[in-house]
Amino acid sequence: MTPILQLESARLQLRQWQDDDLAEFAAMCADPMVMRYFPAPLTRVESAALIGRIRGHFNEYGYGLWALERKDTGAFIGMTGLLNVSFDADFAPAVEIGWRLARRHWGLGFASEAAWTSLRCAFAQLGLEQVVSFTTQSNLASQKVMQAIGMQQDLAGSFEHPKLEPGHPLRPHVLYRIDRAQWQATLRG
Numbered sequence: 001m002t003p004i005l006q007l008e009s010a011r012l013q014l015r016q017w018q019d020d021d022l023a024e025f026a027a028m029c030a031d032p033m034v035m036r037y038f039p040a041p042l043t044r045v046e047s048a049a050l051i052g053r054i055r056g057h058f059n060e061y062g063y064g065l066w067a068l069e070r071k072d073t074g075a076f077i078g079m080t081g082l083l084n085v086s087f088d089a090d091f092a093p094a095v096e097i098g099w100r101l102a103r104r105h106w107g108l109g110f111a112s113e114a115a116w117t118s119l120r121c122a123f124a125q126l127g128l129e130q131v132v133s134f135t136t137q138s139n140l141a142s143q144k145v146m147q148a149i150g151m152q153q154d155l156a157g158s159f160e161h162p163k164l165e166p167g168h169p170l171r172p173h174v175l176y177r178i179d180r181a182q183w184q185a186t187l188r189g
Contacts, residue, residue, distance in 0.1 A: 025047050088162060
């Protein structure tokens with residue numbers, strides 16, 4: 001599959017990663033508030049390695065986490081996109097939608113706008129039948145984004161994230177889903 005390297009929404013470019021994104025990305029991933037629902041903030045080296053893994057996912061599958069850029073300023077603001085679930089779970093194999101934005105861009109609707117654009121790609125361009133999303137139970141902001149883009153919580157799908165140690169406070173996760181028919185219903189809406 002030819003990789004989908006760019007998408008566009010009203011206010012955002014979802015684009016392929018550039019080498020000069022690293023400084024802003026590393027700053028975002030080092031911010032304790034941005035990373036409070038992840039096991040730990042990332043170092044610059046860990047952030048660079050993550051960009052490398054994201055690029056590899058694009059090369060292998062044709063989609064991944066796009067870098068987000070504001071159209072009005074050209075500023076890098078984070079990432080949003082689609083990834084194959086990389087761990088064993090009752091709902092896998094699956095494609096997940098995820099996002100991470102720099103703190104100064106929170107509360108402006110960018111996460112929902114970019115996630116909606118990614119969903120459109122998942123169903124209209126990639127022909128996927130379902131997309132999932134998950135987060136720790138305490139991450140209510142991400143759950144609001146999931147709900148805003150039409151995802152429904154799978155109440156029976158809550159799980160303990162296998163990449164976190166038993167007893168870790170972030171291990172309990174909630175699962176949300178949306179399928180093609182639900183997405184099409186939101187379009188008619």
